[in-house]
Amino acid sequence: MGIGKKGFTLVEIIVSLAIMTIVAGAVGAFVIAGNNSYMRGNKELTLQEEAQLTANQMIDLIIDVEKGISFSNLTDQEAVDVDGNVAKDVNGMEVTNASVSELRLINNDNSYMIRWQGGAGADYADANQVYLYEVTNTKDGEGKVVVGDFDAAKPALMAEHVSSFSVDLSELDKRKVVLNMIFTYQDKSYDISETIKLRNDLSSEPSSIYSWISGIRIIPEHADLKQGQAFVFDYEITGDEEAIAQGVTWAVSYQDGSACKSTISGNGKLSVAADETIAENILTVTCTAVADPTIAATATVTVQKHMVDSLDIEPKDASVIQGDSLQYSYTMEGTEEAKNAGVTWSVARVDATGLKAGTTINGSGLLTADRYEPTGTLVLQVTCTSVADPGMSASTKVSVLPYTNIDGKYDATLIAKNLTTYDFTEGSTEKIGYKALIECLPSWADYRNGYPQIEWSVVDDYANNYKITGLTDSDGRQFQAELECGNMTDTVVRVRAVIALSVDIKITREIDITIPPLKTVVNAKEPYIYSSQFVLNRNGKINCEIRNYKGEVNWRFADIPSELNNDFKVWNGIQKSYQVGFEVYDGAYDNVHQEAYLTTENTGESTEVRALSYISWDTEYRLKLQAWSLDDSTLVAETVILVPVVDILFANDQHVITVLRPTWTNRYDLHAYGFESGREKGHRAAKLAGYFQGELPLDSNTKFAEIDNMHLPFSQVQFDIGAHEENDYLIMTIYDERYPDHKRNLLLEVEKNPEWWEWKDNK
Structure with missing residues (x-):
């Protein structure tokens, strides 16, 4: 710089820049503060304008209402969007649990509903909005106003940012209505509270023209209940259909209004507490109309001691x-x-x-x-x-x-002839169910006139869980029925047979079928125990195998009764055994009963289950057979094995035998249901006896000869029919002398022997 010329030094320049920065900062802060102030003021002004505009619209509608006004708060309602569709939250899920308030204004020609919807525990774009619905009214044949269907109306958006909406109708009799709203946007809110004076006196309108709720009552109005008992009250409500649809709320208290120990659910189910106070009319049950909480009905409850x-x-x-x-x-x-x-x-x-x-x-x-x-x-x-x-x-x-001389003439027995599993398909899923073949064994019936006629059913099967089908034989009768249990498992089903023995004699018999806990009713791929027959006869055997399982299992019974224990001495001590179990051929032998012993457990993919011959004939056993994993940590599958009471039947499924008179030494084979032949010492299990019964006195030559016990279960009975036998039918009563009270009646129809009578006449 030349001599005589002046300029800014570096220090001066730095100081100047600092001053300018401070001034600029101050100006910037002032501008930002001003802008924020303007935004806040503008936001508040906008909120006020929207609130006042909405309030003015509502006031105009309310002030001129002609017929009726009502207000209700609802919960768990569907939220809607401006198109009237169900609103969705940020995750795209429909909002069905919103809080809703509805103000309804009923006029002569049209009606309005102002509907506010609040939050529902999740954000959705249409929350805190107010919609207006308008419908056109009609009139019925008597000229009464019929309000249009608000559900069919399309909503119009009245306001947004409404966080609260309520209408106070407590002074409606004074033609005063109070409108309350809160508008909220970000951090600003604005309250509206307007008292509106109605132009029309609604109380002067006949209630028959329009009534939101015209009546309500509890059914019944009184109940006598015991401590710990439950009872469902019902109600009847009349009025506007939409008001009726909103239902009622329930409450229970002591008669003086204080809290009680009992409770009542939203569907009117009163549960009397086990320690509730005992007294006459001690409880008051109240149901209140949701659409109009000022309308309610009560019922009284007397609480009695639980007995x-x-x-x-x-x-x-x-x-x-x-x-x-x-x-x-x-x-x-x-x-x-x-x-x-x-x-x-x-x-x-x-x-x-x-x-x-x-x-x-x-x-x-x-x-x-x-x-x-x-x-x-x-x-x-x-x-x-x-x-x-x-x-x-x-x-x-x-x-x-009718009176009869024959003991047990009108008896009948139901037996489970076969129990096993079966395959079925439900939809596209393959499953394994349980089925039973049941047979009816009547002692007597009017066979000559087409009886017995048997109707099969499942007791109390209200849900149709079972399928039972009568099986018709060549004579058109249904002695047998097949029961399919489908998805039912681990329960007992009772089958009923209504048996018409003749045109005017009808009896009823029932049998219980135990269904094992089959996992395969859900999916056929689950492990289960299979056998072609789960009825185990004394002196017999069945083969069981585990299916849908890889490898061997440990077989055992879960619940052998103590009377089926069969401990006996062997050469090296006491052998633990059951009368129902698993036979292992290792030389051990029960010399007392002359039976090979049965082990209590067995291992393998299959097992042979046996029952000894001397198990009591008049006792039924239902035993739970289980298959466990080899380490005994998992119960793989289980089923039920039936050891039935023994019944003596005619062989070859015959229910009645025709015999001629006179004949000497009739021979017929008998079969024992529940007992089986095929083992060396099985014939020692019974000592059968029998006698004849008839409505008329028997001919002296009608008598038993003998019953052969040496070939059970196919014993042969021998008897004679006298020439002067006057009975058209005879009951042959068979029993084991060890169980004289357990008898079985078999029917013989008696006809003339034409050859003998022809010979007699010629002679």
């Missing part, structure tokens, strides 16, 4: 012969006090006509039918009533059968 849980009577739908008796029993669950008090018994005719003098039932449940009590199917009703709790009773109907 009886259940009461059952056996047998069901039984039969009694004129002049005979039938023993009834009951099963009661409840307090010891109730059990100790017992029951009272009564009998009456179903048609309410009087009983014959000799038809009575004593305090022990023994029913006696008068010799001349009118016969019929299920014409009597036997009832047992709890002494401690007279409100608890059980009843069953009884058939009265």
Whole structure:
């Protein structure tokens, strides 16, 4: 720089820049603060304008309402978008649990609904919006207003950012309505609270023209319940269809309004607490209309002391012969006090006509039918009533059968002839089910006129879980039925046979079928135990194998009763054995019963299960056979094996035999259901005896010769029929002398021997 010329030094330049930076910063801060202030003011102003505009629109609609106004708060409702479709959240899921408030304004020609929808626990774009719905009204034949269908109306967006919406109608009788709203946007909110004076006096309008809710009542209005008992109340509500659809809320309290121990669910199910206070009309049940909480109905509940849980009577739908008796029993669950008090018994005719003098039932449940009590199917009703709790009773109907000289003439037995698994397909899934072949064995029937006629059914199968099919034989009768149990598992199903023995004699018999816990009813690929037959006869065997499982398993029974234990001495000590088990041929032998011993366990992919010959004939056993993994850590599969009570039958599935009179030394084969031949010492299991019965006195030459016990189960019975036998049919009663109370009746139809009578006449 030349002499005499002046400039800025470096220090001066730095100082100048610093001053300029400070000034610029101050100006910038002022501009930002001003802009923020402007944005806040503009945001608040916009919120106020939107709130006031919305309020003005609503006020205009409310102030001129002509017929009716109502307001309701709802929960768990569908949110909608501006097109009327169900709104979706940020994940694309439909919002069905929104909080909704509805204000309905009913006029002569049209009606409006102002609908606000709030949050639903998840964000969605249409939350905190208010929509307006308008519908056109019509009139019915009496000129009454019929409000249009709001569900069919298309919504119009009234406002956004509404975080709260309510209408106070508490002073509607003074024509005053209070509108409350809160508008919220980011960090700003604006409250609206407007008191609106209605131009029209709604109270002067006849209620028959329009009423949101016109009436409500609880059904029943009183109930007597016990501690711990549950009861479902119903209700009846009248008024607007949409109001009715909103339903009611339920509450229960003591009569004075204080909280009680009992509870009531949203569907009106009252659960009386086990320790609830006992008193008359102690509880008050209240149901309140959701659409109009000012309308409610109440019912009273008397709480009684808990005594009886259940009461059952056996047998069901039984039969009694004129002049005979039938023993009834009951099963009661409840307090010891109730059990100790017992029951009272009564009998009456179903048609309410009087009983014959000799038809009575004593305090022990023994029913006696008068010799001349009118016969019929299920014409009597036997009832047992709890002494401690007279409100608890059980009843069953009884058939009265004609008098007979034959003991057990009208008996019938149901047997499980075959139990096994079967394949079925449900949809596209292959499954394994359980099925049974059941047979009916009547003692007597009018065979000459087409009887017996048997109707098969499953007891209490309200859900149609089972399929039962009667199998028709060559004579058109259905002595057998096949039961398919499908998806049912690990339960007991009761099969009923209604047996018409003749045109006017009908009896009912039942049998229980135990279904094993089959995993394969869900998927056929699950392991299961297969056998062609799960009915195990005494002196017999069945073969079982594990399917859908790789390798061997440990076989054992889970629940062998103690009476089937069979411990006996062998050369080196005591051998643990069962009367039902697994036979292993290692030379051990039970010399007392002359049977090879049965082991308690076996290993393999299959096993042979045997039952010894001397198991009690009159006892049924249902044994659970299990297959365990070799390390015993996993139960692979299990099933149920039935060892049935023994019944003596005609061979070759014959139910009746025709015999001629006179004939000498008739010979017929007998078969023992539940017992099997084929082993060396099996014939020692029985000592059969028998006798004849008839309605008329027997001819002296009609008699048994003998029953051959040496070839069970195909024993041969020998008997003679006298020339002067007057009975058209005979009952042949067979029994094992070890069990004289367990008898089986077999029917013989008697016809003339034409050759003998021709020879006699010629002679």
